[in-house]
Amino acid sequence: MDPLVLTHVVTHGLRAAGRYLAIKVTIPDRPGGLSRLLAVVSATGASVLDVVHVRTARKLALDEVEVRLTLETRGAAHREEVLEALIGAGFVVCVEDA
Structure with a gap:
């Protein structure tokens, strides 16, 4: 099998x-x-x-940065654990791939 095709299959x-x-x-x-x-x-x-560290998004104040993260988790429960930890630490999180 072509390695690129295999990568796409695994990622999907x-x-x-x-x-x-x-x-x-x-x-x-x-x-x-x-x-x-x-x-x-x-x-x-x-x-x-x-x-991805973005300083130039229109909605950002001068003293803010938008960080886009792609994370690998162990599954749905772990995803929720990650989100709860971030929110519990005071971060406002926007999920992009819900």
């Missing part, structure tokens, strides 16, 4: 199984802000697949 299967979680979080644009966010994610055991 993981997404269909609820193993991927794509979120947007607005954080203060201050030293340590991203580190604090990722520490909460790390504590849940989720794997970070991708991080």
Whole structure:
């Protein structure tokens, strides 16, 4: 089987199984802000697949940054655990792939 096709099949299967979680979080644009966010994610055991750090979105204030994370979780219950941990830590989370 072609490796690229295999990658697409695996990715599709993981997404269909609820193993991927794509979120947007607005954080203060201050030293340590991203580190604090990722520490909460790390504590849940989720794997970070991708991080996008956006400073130029129209809706952001001058002192804010939007962080887009793609995470790999162990399934639906773990997704909820990750979201609850982030919300419990005071982050406002927007799920992009619900």
